Amino acid sequence: MLNARALAATALLPLAANAQNQVNMSTGISEAGAVITDLGVEIYDLHMLIFWICVVIGVGVFGVMLYSIYAHRKSRGVEPSQFHEHTGVEIAWTVVPFFILIGMAVPATSTLLEVYDNDDAEMSILVTGYQWKWKYEYLDADGENVAFFSNLATSQEQIYNTDTKGENYLLEVDEPLVIPVDTKVRFLITANDVIHSWWVPEIAVKRDAIPGFINEAWSRVLAEGVYRGQCTELCGSYHGFMPVVVHVVSQGEFDDWMAAKKGSAAADAALAATELSVDELMVRGEDVYNASCLACHGANGEGGLGNAIAGSAIAMGGLDSHLNVVVNGVAGTAMQAFGAQLSDVDVAAVTTYQRNAFGNNTGDVVQASDVVSYKEG
């Protein structure tokens, strides 16, 4: 398990400039001083209220204790008193805390009710956790859903310390979630395999993503900006490598983005109908490989959690069995059914890539039309 090469490299590479050390929960206020979400501010205030109550009680209890440790030491020649039991005191320290708790429960209850107020959402997004990435699907009133996967964008070189770590190390994705500002967005959260949890601290949303069930959460973000979070439920080997990035933009920008998204979906469909050159397929395939396959199959196809691709009998054997694995996955293993996650062009590209990279050199070219006809059986 030792990775001496990486260890040596770490010693040599300075860390990227460190952001300052944050010691408290997100305040719900942006650096520019704007409220990010009302709920986030409220939760932060609640957190600080309870914190200060604890501090006051703690100062009292520890103060008495420290004084006692100082004053009631045998070395000072004191005689131990033998007092014990005092009904009045005992009732007091049972009843008073009880009332303090009621004082905490009141604001806690009202905030909780707000967290649960999912009504009147202006748009809905289906968030699905996969090992180890998120899928976002905008549920469109006219049925034209836009969907895409959001993968970790940090390179393996950075993770394995052979490249300098960037500012947003492990908190960057290839395609962020984009939502409009000042809009009540409802998140419908679920998972495809194991339980994940979708969390963005600054917009105060965390909800478990549970396979077979759909959870609801909401947020109305008031300040434009980029908000980052992570999966917070252990979901397997790469649990630490599936960040969440949310871009909050103006309504106009959002509409443009949405239109472009729909346009590129159409372009993809058009692309699927054309023949691509080997080079085009290889370039596209490498991108897809790095985003979707590399985590398990290794940067050089050497394998890891998954089998090796380099020299693999499947990747160098019959095309149908290769496509079968890519499109349908392998049940009971971490190998997912990518047919449902990638476009036909991308499946074609990555299959071409696997058959020709890492010294496999089969010379085979797979086109989107091959994937379509494979899927149709």
Add this chain to the structure above:
Amino acid sequence: MGDHHHGPAKGLSRWLYTTNHKDIGTMYLWFSFAMFLLGGAFAMVIRAELFQPGMQLVEPGFFNQMTTLHGLVMVFGAIMPSFVGLANWLIPMMIGAPDMALPRMNNWSFWILPPAFLMLASTLLMEGGAPAFGWTFYAPLSTTYAPPSVTFFIFAIHILGVSSIMGSINIIATVMNMRAPGMTYMKMPLFVWTWLITAFLLVAVMPVLAGAVTMMLMDIHFGTSFFSAAGGGDPVLFQHIFWFFGHPEVYIIILPAFGVISQIIPAFSRKPLFGYASMVYATAGIAILSFVVWAHHMYTVGMPVAGELFFMYATMLIAVPTGVKVFNWVTTMWRGAMTFETPMLFSIGFLVLFTIGGFTGLMLSIAPADFQYHDTYFVVAHFHYVMVAGAVFSMTAAIYFWLPKWTGRMYNETMGKVHFWVSFIGFNVTFFPQHFVGLAGMPRRIPDYALQFADFNMMSSIGAFIYGASQLLFLYNVIAAIVAGEKVSDEKVWDGAEGLEWTLPSPPPYHTFETPPKIEEQPAH
């Protein structure tokens, strides 16, 4: 003494066949210490990997195996057996009984433990690796997506459960039936009380854990779908069952620790415990409440709001009896005549740090805020304050306190004090910064992290290495005391110590209280 009152057998068979509560207690304590070192070694791997951002030493999958085994070994191998060992040694001596009520079962409940842990550890060498789904083993990560070794894990959990249930039945039977005449319930030392209540908790919830792992076994091998929505089951059901066991489990861990502290603080304050009766009632109150708060571990699973509110209020309520405990200990110290030998230092360390853990517990109980805390390092900090500075510190205090009684030899006091201060500082350097990184957004159970968490993580790792190393000092001190410690002349050892065990010679003979002692009129606590 009559003829049949023989000493221990010689050699290995003494330990294999023994039914003597002192021998069995000793074996439990050594075994749990070995597990403490093993679990600690796993923790060192975790902290070494987290020393800096980036992957350096291990692969992410192996990292998860380490966090999983660390948690399982510490909870089930180190903390729980150590308190059973303490119970074995002390309960008969404290209530004036000659031995435990069911001595053969006692032997068996110990001896099934080592094979269970051997099996658990052996999963590291199996194909697919050891369990990597966390000590809370949520389905379906622990069922459909688990490595093949999960079956061995399930078997190991079953054995541990059987051992705990047998141990608890034994304790209940002993306390209910074998008290010396005149030792009424309300005269029992608090350590005995807390263990009696703990034993009932164990008997109530270990079968629930057994049920959970059996359902997993069925899902994995026999085609059922308890925890799979695809077959009509529910993964959240697993969490409800697990935490119905799991929350009482955390009190199973801490109640005997409360008992220990309630013996030690009065001894070194030279003053009776302030409110004996209210301590007993508070313990019982905590135990009862512990059955109705389990879903505070599940605020984010999407429970209906009424459920959230119920579990939030119930959890907040636990602060009341917990507060009663803390206030009682502090008031016991008040106007005493304190000295600060190692057991007292560890007890005061417990008191301060456990209280901090109680405060973070109260913060976590606030459901809307827990949406931000849940599954971050803030929770990791919370439960290490209550489990390490709580349970482990109190266990350490107990060893220093009773070791001279058990062995008739004194440990090295200076070394003990050094052990305390190094542990105390190491512990806080490790876990205090984890509050910060947790609040700042670092999830738990990740092998690599964003750069803004780097400084505090490095600090945490350094603290962990210090805390870990200080345990070797402890080991050395204990062995040196047993082998060559100064002999203690006095039965009482500590001038303020009260209770029947201190009326026995140090070390006590192999069999004690074969004729029941006479309990004096004044309360024994």
